[in-house]
Amino acid sequence: MQNTIGGLGEFALITRVTSQFPTTDDVILGPGDDAAVVAAPDGRTVATTDLLVEGRHFRREWSTARDVGHRAVAQNFADIAAMGARPTGLLIGFAAPSDLPVAWAEEFTAGVRDECAVAGGAVVGGDMVGSDTLTIAVTALGDLQGRAPVRRDGARPGDVVAYTGHLGLSAAGLALLERGIDGPAECLSEHRRPSPPYARGVEAARLGATAMLDVSDGLVQDLGHVCRAGGVRIDLDSAALRPHPALLEAVAVLGAEGPGAAAEAAVALMVAGGEDHALVAAFPPGTALPGHWHRIGSVTDPAAGTPGGGGAGDENPVTVDGRAPRNRGWDHFREG
Numbered sequence: 001m002q003n004t005i006g007g008l009g010e011f012a013l014i015t016r017v018t019s020q021f022p023t024t025d026d027v028i029l030g031p032g033d034d035a036a037v038v039a040a041p042d043g044r045t046v047a048t049t050d051l052l053v054e055g056r057h058f059r060r061e062w063s064t065a066r067d068v069g070h071r072a073v074a075q076n077f078a079d080i081a082a083m084g085a086r087p088t089g090l091l092i093g094f095a096a097p098s099d100l101p102v103a104w105a106e107e108f109t110a111g112v113r114d115e116c117a118v119a120g121g122a123v124v125g126g127d128m129v130g131s132d133t134l135t136i137a138v139t140a141l142g143d144l145q146g147r148a149p150v151r152r153d154g155a156r157p158g159d160v161v162a163y164t165g166h167l168g169l170s171a172a173g174l175a176l177l178e179r180g181i182d183g184p185a186e187c188l189s190e191h192r193r194p195s196p197p198y199a200r201g202v203e204a205a206r207l208g209a210t211a212m213l214d215v216s217d218g219l220v221q222d223l224g225h226v227c228r229a230g231g232v233r234i235d236l237d238s239a240a241l242r243p244h245p246a247l248l249e250a251v252a253v254l255g256a257e258g259p260g261a262a263a264e265a266a267v268a269l270m271v272a273g274g275e276d277h278a279l280v281a282a283f284p285p286g287t288a289l290p291g292h293w294h295r296i297g298s299v300t301d302p303a304a305g306t307p308g309g310g311g312a313g314d315e316n317p318v319t320v321d322g323r324a325p326r327n328r329g330w331d332h333f334r335e336g
C-alpha cells in the first residue's frame with residue numbers, strides 16, 4: 001500500500017521529508033550525509049533534546065499531524081530560547097508504525113517546516129525507525145552569539161521574577177479536549193501548537209537575566225529548579241498573575257462558578273499548567289523590563305524565612321502569596 005509509510009519504504013520517506021526543508025545561512029551541510037555541519041560563529045553551540053510520545057504528549061484524535069510538527073519544534077526551540085540563544089538547527093528522530101499514513105508524515109513535516117520559519121533555524125538531519133508507538137525525538141541547536149548562557153542557577157535574592165508568553169492556556173486546552181469541549185479556541189490552539197516567545201530569550205539575556213527557563217511542567221515545578229540550582233526561594237504574587245480572557249472563559253466552561261471561583265481556577269492553571277512554553281526569568285532589581293515581561297514575584301533568601309515557605313532544599317521552594325500551592329505541576333513518573 002503506497003499510502004502508508006510501510007508501502008513507501010524508509011528511504012523514499014526520508015527523501016520525501018527532507019526535500020521539504022529549506023536551508024538557512026547556518027547550515028553548511030544539511031540532510032543527506034552521515035552528519036550535518038552547522039555554523040557556530042562564536043564556537044559555542046547550545047544543544048537540547050525532548051521527546052513527544054503518542055498517548056502521553058499528544059493524541060491523534062486531538063491533534064493533527066501538522067499540530068504535532070509545530071509542537072515538536074516549539075518545545076525544543078523554547079529550550080534554546082531559554083538559554084538566551086538563537087535557534088539554528090534541528091534533528092528529528094521519527095519512530096512510527098508502518099501502517100502510519102504517508103499523509104501523516106508529510107503533514108507533520110509541513111508543521112515542522114512552518115514552525116521553523118517562525119522560530120528561525122533549519123532541519124539539518126534526523127532518523128527514521130519502525131516502532132509500535134509513534135514517537136518524535138527532537139534535538140535542537142542554538143547560537144549564543146558570543147553571550148554567556150542564561151543558566152538556571154543564577155537567581156539572587158532581591159531579583160524580580162517575570163514571564164513572557166502564555167501560562168495556563170495549554171492546560172485549559174487539554175482539560176477541554178478531555179471533556180470533549182471545542183472552545184475557547186485560544187486554549188485549544190495553545191495546547192495543539194504552543195507559541196513560545198522565541199526572540200524574547202535573547203532579549204532577556206541582553207537585559208541581564210540572571211536565570212531563565214521555559215515553562216514545560218508548570219510554573220511552580222519549573223521555578224523549583226531555579227531555586228534548587230541557585231540556593232534561593234521564590235515567592236509569587238497571585239494578584240500579579242493576570243489570567244488571559246480565554247483562560248477565564250475556559251475555567252467557566254469547565255465548571256468554575258462565579259467570578260471569584262473562575263479567577264482562582266485560572267490562577268491555579270497558570271501556576272501548575274505546563275506546555276505553554278512561556279519564558280520565565282529572574283532579573284536584577286531595577287531592570288527596566290519591556291511591557292511584555294510580566295512581573296509576578298521575587299527571589300528571596302532561604303535564610304530570611306517567610307510563612308509557609310521552604311528553604312532551597314525543601315519540598316516547596318516556590319510559594320504563592322507565601323503558601324505552598326496545592327498542585328505543583330507535571331512529573332512523568334511520580335504517581336498522583
Ligand SMILES: Nc1ncnc2c1ncn2[C@@H]1O[C@H](COP(=O)(O)OP(=O)(O)OP(=O)(O)O)[C@@H](O)[C@H]1O
Nearest residue numbers: 047048049050051075079082213214215216217274
Ligand atoms: N536521560 C537523560 N540523560 C542525560 N541528561 C538528561 C536526561 N534527561 C534529562 N536530562 C537533562 O536534565 C536536565 C533537565 O531536563 P528536563 O527534561 O527536565 O528539562 P527541559 O527539557 O527543559 O524540560 P521538559 O522536558 O519538561 O521540556 C536537562 O539539562 C536535560 O538535558
Ligand SMILES: Cc1ncc(C[n+]2csc(CCOP(=O)(O)O)c2C)c(N)n1
Nearest residue numbers: 050055056057058059216217274275330
Ligand atoms: C494526551 C496527553 N495527556 C497529557 C498531556 C499533559 N502532559 C504531557 S507531558 C506534560 C509535561 C511536559 O512534557 P515534557 O516534560 O515531556 O516536556 C504534560 C503537561 C498531554 N499533553 N497530552
Ligand SMILES: [Mg+2]
Nearest residue numbers: 049050051216
Ligand atoms: Mg526535557
Ligand SMILES: [Mg+2]
Nearest residue numbers: 079213214216
Ligand atoms: Mg525547558
Ligand SMILES: [Mg+2]
Nearest residue numbers: 216217330332
Ligand atoms: Mg518535563
